[in-house]
Amino acid sequence: MDSVLFYFFSALAIASAVLMVTRRNIVHSAVFLITALLATAGIFLQLQAEFLFVVQIILYVGGIMVLFVFVIMLVNLDLSLHLMQFNRMKFVSTILAAVLAGQLFTAFWITRNSLNLGPRGEAMAQPHNTESIAQALFQNYMLPFEIASILLLVAMIGAVVMAKRKV
Amino acid sequence: MPVAIDHYLFLSLALFSIGVVGVLTRRNVIVMLMSIELILNAVNINLVAFSRYWGTVDGQIFAIFIITDAAAEAAVGLGIILAFFRNRETVLADEMDMMRW
Amino acid sequence: MNFIPASLRDYVLPVLYGIVIVALLPLLAGYIVLLERKVMADMQARLGPMRVGPHGLLQPIADALKLLIKEDIIPQKADRFLFWCAPVLSVTMALLAYAAIPFGPVFQIADLNVGLLFILAISSLGIYGIVLGGWASNSHYSLLGALRSAAQLVSYETAAGLAVVSGLMLAGSLSMKDIVQAQSDQGVWFAFVVPVGFFIYLVASIAETNRAPFDLPEAESELVAGYMTEYSGFRWALYFLGEYANMVVVASIATTLFLGGWLRPFARYQDHLFGTSIELLDLLPTLLFLGAGVYCFWLAPRQPVQIQKIVMALVGGLCVALALGMTGALFAPDTVRTGIHGAFWFLAKVFVYIYAFLWIRFTFPRYRFDQLMRLGWRFLIPLALVNVIVVGATIVLQQNWDWRHPMLTAIVTTAIMLCVAAFLARDRAPEVEPLEVGEGD
Numbered sequence: 271m272d273s274v275l276f277y278f279f280s281a282l283a284i285a286s287a288v289l290m291v292t293r294r295n296i297v298h299s300a301v302f303l304i305t306a307l308l309a310t311a312g313i314f315l316q317l318q319a320e321f322l323f324v325v326q327i328i329l330y331v332g333g334i335m336v337l338f339v340f341v342i343m344l345v346n347l348d349l350s351l352h353l354m355q356f357n358r359m360k361f362v363s364t365i366l367a368a369v370l371a372g373q374l375f376t377a378f379w380i381t382r383n384s385l386n387l388g389p390r391g392e393a394m395a396q397p398h399n400t401e402s403i404a405q406a407l408f409q410n411y412m413l414p415f416e417i418a419s420i421l422l423l424v425a426m427i428g429a430v431v432m433a434k435r436k437v
Numbered sequence: 438m439p440v441a442i443d444h445y446l447f448l449s450l451a452l453f454s455i456g457v458v459g460v461l462t463r464r465n466v467i468v469m470l471m472s473i474e475l476i477l478n479a480v481n482i483n484l485v486a487f488s489r490y491w492g493t494v495d496g497q498i499f500a501i502f503i504i505t506d507a508a509a510e511a512a513v514g515l516g517i518i519l520a521f522f523r524n525r526e527t528v529l530a531d532e533m534d535m536m537r538w
Numbered sequence: 539m540n541f542i543p544a545s546l547r548d549y550v551l552p553v554l555y556g557i558v559i560v561a562l563l564p565l566l567a568g569y570i571v572l573l574e575r576k577v578m579a580d581m582q583a584r585l586g587p588m589r590v591g592p593h594g595l596l597q598p599i600a601d602a603l604k605l606l607i608k609e610d611i612i613p614q615k616a617d618r619f620l621f622w623c624a625p626v627l628s629v630t631m632a633l634l635a636y637a638a639i640p641f642g643p644v645f646q647i648a649d650l651n652v653g654l655l656f657i658l659a660i661s662s663l664g665i666y667g668i669v670l671g672g673w674a675s676n677s678h679y680s681l682l683g684a685l686r687s688a689a690q691l692v693s694y695e696t697a698a699g700l701a702v703v704s705g706l707m708l709a710g711s712l713s714m715k716d717i718v719q720a721q722s723d724q725g726v727w728f729a730f731v732v733p734v735g736f737f738i739y740l741v742a743s744i745a746e747t748n749r750a751p752f753d754l755p756e757a758e759s760e761l762v763a764g765y766m767t768e769y770s771g772f773r774w775a776l777y778f779l780g781e782y783a784n785m786v787v788v789a790s791i792a793t794t795l796f797l798g799g800w801l802r803p804f805a806r807y808q809d810h811l812f813g814t815s816i817e818l819l820d821l822l823p824t825l826l827f828l829g830a831g832v833y834c835f836w837l838a839p840r841q842p843v844q845i846q847k848i849v850m851a852l853v854g855g856l857c858v859a860l861a862l863g864m865t866g867a868l869f870a871p872d873t874v875r876t877g878i879h880g881a882f883w884f885l886a887k888v889f890v891y892i893y894a895f896l897w898i899r900f901t902f903p904r905y906r907f908d909q910l911m912r913l914g915w916r917f918l919i920p921l922a923l924v925n926v927i928v929v930g931a932t933i934v935l936q937q938n939w940d941w942r943h944p945m946l947t948a949i950v951t952t953a954i955m956l957c958v959a960a961f962l963a964r965d966r967a968p969e970v971e972p973l974e975v976g977e978g979d
Contacts, residue, residue, distance in 0.1 A: 272440055273440050276440045276444065280444075280448045280451075283448065283452060284448070284451050284452065284455070287451075287452055287455040287456070287475055288455060290459070290468075290471065290472075290475070291455055291456075291458060291459035291462075291463065291468070291472060296465060296467060296468060299468055299471060300471065303471050303474065303475065306452075306475060306478070307474075307478060310452075310478045310481065310482060313445075313448070313482055313485075314481075314482075314485055316440075317445075317485050317486060317489045318489060319485050319488070319489065319497050319500075321497070322481075322485060322497050322500055322501065325501060325504065326481075326504065329504050329505075329508060330474075330478075330504060330507070330508075333508060334474065334507065334508050334511045337511060337512060337515060338467070338470070338471065338511065338515065341467065341515045341518060341519060342467055344519065344522075345467070345518065345519065345522045345528050354464065355463060355464060355465065356462050356463060356464065357462060357463070357464045357530065357531060358531075359461070359462070360462040363458065363461035363462045364458055364461075364462060366461070367454055367457045367458045367461060368454075370454065370457065371450060371451075371453075371454035371457075374450050374453075374454075375447070375450060378443060378446045378447060378450065382441075382443040385441075385442055385443065385490075399494075399497075402494045403494055403497055403498060403501070406494050406495065406498055407498055407501070411498055414502060418502055418505045418506075421505070421506070421509050422505060422508070422509055424509075425508070425509030425510070425512050425513050426512065428512075428513045428516065429512040429513050429515070429516040430516075431516075432513065432516030432517055432519065432520050433515075433516040433519045433520065435523075
């Protein structure tokens with residue numbers, strides 16, 4: 271059942287990602303990114319990271335993508351549907367990206383059997399995932415947590431200032 | 438039998454390379470930003486997979502911070518795009534060339 | 539169960555519950571619409587739907603049939619894929635939230651460890667049904683209505699989430715079953731311990747479901763019908779179904795978190811009936827249904843038309859049958875008894891919450907959009923934030939002083955929160971300069 275879920279979600283994620291990058295209509299691209307993010311959330315759930323599953327949906331899909339969709343609706347020009355959507359460097363870029371992917375693929379393929387994780391690594395599901403995350407977050411990672419909240423405050427102020435009509 | 442970890446690495450690699458292709462080849466700046474989000478998600482999958490296979494929760498915390506970062510960056514990036522669009526009526530990267538000679 | 543392979547046996551019961559919910563929910567939503575029209579009529583001193591079926595009981599079925607056979611109009615330049623997709627998204631998200639809702643100690647599809655957050659996440663996905671629907675219609679009114687509605691939903695979802703956190707801190711777990719168990723252990727419903735949190739959640743949930751007085755994006759006299767303008771026939775029915783299913787979801791969250799879920803009122807009062815093992819208060823459902831049945835039988839001869847007399851008598855008979863069923867369940871094995879009575883109390887509380895929604899709808903005038911946003915951002919969110927801090931501080935201080943009494947939490951937090959609320963709701967100087975008319979004319 272585990273592998274069935276994994277293959278289903280990964281097929282959905284890859285298909286949505288490919289569709290997202292190739293659509294002419296930006297709103298369709300956004301919708302396919304939403305499905306890719308939901309598939310990623312499914313992968314998190316399949317990895318038994320339940321808190322990250324809900325956080326991904328609430329923040330990424332329910333927050334960031336809503337922001338994207340709003341901005342797309344505000345800047346969407348009908349004209350752009352008829353212009354070129356890929357830039358002049360598309361062949362070189364694709365070849366470069368393929369080279370990068372090929373390198374990483376070779377690296378992963380050669381070492382695929384050497385990741386021998388001990389009994390602790392064999393699918394040890396945290397019994398209380400949310401509690402463990404909360405404890406680690408507020409004990410070991412308190413400083414990054416505070417820095418992240420300041421980062422969010424700065425980003426909020428920055429976004430409001432950037433998007434105002436008259437400063 | 439649980440899924441071996443290299444499956445997650447290959448999935449993460451596939452999403453990462455699709456995101457890279459999206460950033461490098463599309464003209465529309467918003468689609469570039471969306472491809473960057475895809476890249477960040479690929480990294481998240483990698484982190485969470487390793488977190489589960491080591492049995493610790495550190496990878497998931499790192500993933501939470503990445504999601505937070507992505508939110509901040511998307512907000513500011515979209516604000517910049519809106520401001521630029523108001524001035525120049527375009528969202529295509531080719532046409533944002535005012536600082537070229 | 540022997541013909542099902544062992545690996546799939548765990549999935550049979552949840553799938554069965556899922557099928558029951560998906561099959562029954564459209565019917566339930568239709569009858570909530572009928573209930574709303576009847577309650578609206580009652581509050582406006584008239585009768586409501588009376589023609590279709592006796593006392594209008596077949597009205598939802600007639601409405602559904604009408605919507606199914608209506609012409610399916612798609613605007614010419616509409617984005618066909620998104621136009622099809624948006625109502626489906628709306629309904630799917632509303633139905634998906636039922637996967638984590640406990641209708642009783644037994645009827646739950648999945649007891650997720652993060653059940654409460656899951657339902658909040660699915661509610662936040664419902665925004666896309668509205669935004670994409672407004673966009674796909676390729677019409678100014680739809681787009682404006684959709685953007686307004688989405689902005690409203692996002693703002694009040696934050697306030698709702700924070701209000702939920704204050705109840706969550708008392709429960710100590712995100713699993714819906716554990717939350718009700720915590721209310722049972724502490725012996726008090728959380729609405730009485732954090733009444734301000736309950737109030738914030740009530741207001742935020744009304745805004746979340748686009749109900750009056752927060753229904754500017756879809757009200758009939760504003761912006762035509764907002765994002766639903768271009769939808770006709772069955773697509774519109776799907777949107778409507780999604781909205782009412784969402785109402786039941788939100789009522790279920792409030793019931794589980796604040797109103798004690800499937801617990802009987804005064805769950806600890808365990809006086810038994812004359813030496814039997816039946817608790818006195820467990821006879822309440824029986825008495826309620828018997829009372830309803832007797833009222834129907836008393837009304838039956840007073841109906842003007844023959845068929846209405848028959849229907850009243852039938853409804854009375856149904857109430858009596860339900861009363862007998864409730865009493866019979868008291869003698870059944872434990873799971874059946876707690877299951878049926880738990881489901882009854884849960885549905886009763888959900889019904890009361892929805893009745894409050896309907897009551898509020900027909901009492902208050904509509905908020906203007908800027909007033910709505912100001913209420914959300916400048917009153918509810920700061921109030922909810924301070925509520926979280928105050929409730930958390932009270933819980934920690936109680937633990938340190940080792941004096942855990944729910945009434946103390948209630949009194950202290952309510953006192954502080956009322957002061958904060960009074961401060962936030964103070965009269966500010968008007969933000970618009972009054973126009974000076976014709977001085978130099």
